[in-house]
Amino acid sequence: MSPFLARIDAYEKLIRLDKPIGILLLLWPTLWALWLARRGVPDPTVLWIFIFGTVLMRSAGCAINDWADRKFDAHVERTKNRPLAAGRIAPWEALAVAAVLSLAAFLMVLKLNALTIKLSVVAFALAAIYPFTKRFFAMPQAWLGVAFGFGIPMAFAAHWHVVPPLAWALLAANVLWTIAYDTEYAMVDRDDDVKLGIKTSALLFGKYDVIAVMTCYTLFIVAMLAIGLWAGFGPFYSAGLLAAAIIAGYHYRLIRTRSREGCFKAFLHNNWIGAAIFAGIVADTWQRSSS
Template identity: 60%
Template sequence: MGRLGLYARLVRLDKPIGTLLLLWPTLWALWAAGQGNPPLSILVIFVVGTFLMRSAGCAINDYFDRDFDRHVQRTQARVLTAGLIKPKEALMVAGGLALIAFVLVLSLNALTIGLSFVALLLAATYPLMKRLFGVPQAYLGIAFGFGIPMAFAAVTDSVPLVAWVLLLANICWTVAYDTEYAMVDRDDDVKLGLKTAAITFGQYDVVAIGVCYTLAIILLGYAGLLMGWGVPYLSGLALASAIALVHMRWIRHRDRAACFRAFRHNNWFGAMVFAGILAQYLIHG
């Protein structure tokens, strides 16, 4: 049981924010693809799969970052970094969770199964982007949002334009909230030679986050136009926009605690977009 507790900490069972940020875009897509009534079996598979893949992603991320995390105050206590478990255990946990998720996907159509291999590649390679790419948050946005085309594929056996628009919106949103997160560790990341959007954007970090929020909202509005959604959806989008403005106010002085608070609060941005979609179908069917 003690070992299971360590594995639970490895996959961040005590920190569900990552799962929620991954889940909301998937729910947007499932409700859009299912016209407000996604098949229950597909919904369950995607919700469970989201949890499993986020957990696997945490394990593989800690495996790749174990030599860096010991130099960052916020991550020094992670179980792999602290030596409480071995690197091979982290790989085994990640592989086991990914395998279970794949078994779930096997009950879906061929297009979804094919897309699942891309999703797995994205999840496995994201940690390397912090060494190679100046804005790894954009790659994370693709990885976190790939449940969108998969959801459309599972429900409709196709990936229409609106799915790609939602994915682009998610990329912009992810760059916004994960840059807020990166601002917390910026000084440590500079010393370690890692690449993040907070470092790349430099003094324009707050402006860049504002631009990304704006693009995300515009793209979400375009997705609503493609779907024929009206006032209920736009009301949810307006609430999400108000939340983004609150975040901009919080991060304007680049205080670490405020930036981390804004990052965590993005759960409500995603929730308001989903609430708008849900209200659209509840009111207008």
């Protein structure tokens, strides 16, 4: 591989374009909110701004995360080959990539209303601070849930010019979901995190980690059911939630032995929970619009 292509490959891995699960877990709640806010298909311009903005901000967040964790990642089996930890790129390059991507996302948001622009600044701050919460906050997964879900109030603001209580309820539900799936993720690195002194929900929950994950899934599904009733959604939405609940129940089989492979598979599998709920929202809004 030529030096130029090797550098491009390193940048691609820095922002995890080779691992799109993070984009999907960030995108699904945003899509839920866009359809809920519009009670149907959102404005195409707004939709594409949020989709591309999600990709850009997740990529920027990965670069910031790797810069913040550059001294830890080299000592963790799963992350030791990341470009920054392996020395394939310099720390300043990661910051430069994050800055360029963040600026590109912000320029896109400038096409939206003033409230959405202000919320985008908060979203950036949440994403930038998150990597450092692992040093002092016992449950950084909760912070991640807010950061990953902040597209929700932004989506409502983009359509309504205000953020209604329904949006904040959806954000709270997303925090529960994030704690569930990111605890599964943290269970993969538990031994390494203990050695490095990093704080995670997997360490906080200890021997009750599996129970905690399943409890968060349960509360998340119940919260989403309440949100659906609040928003006036019907059987198709409920069917999507039922599918999501079945998928979450399957995760118990994957994580109950706490094997690294099972926990990581469960984490990746959360894409289907997000997709099932989104399918229910789309089907229900289509059914109401056509009736």
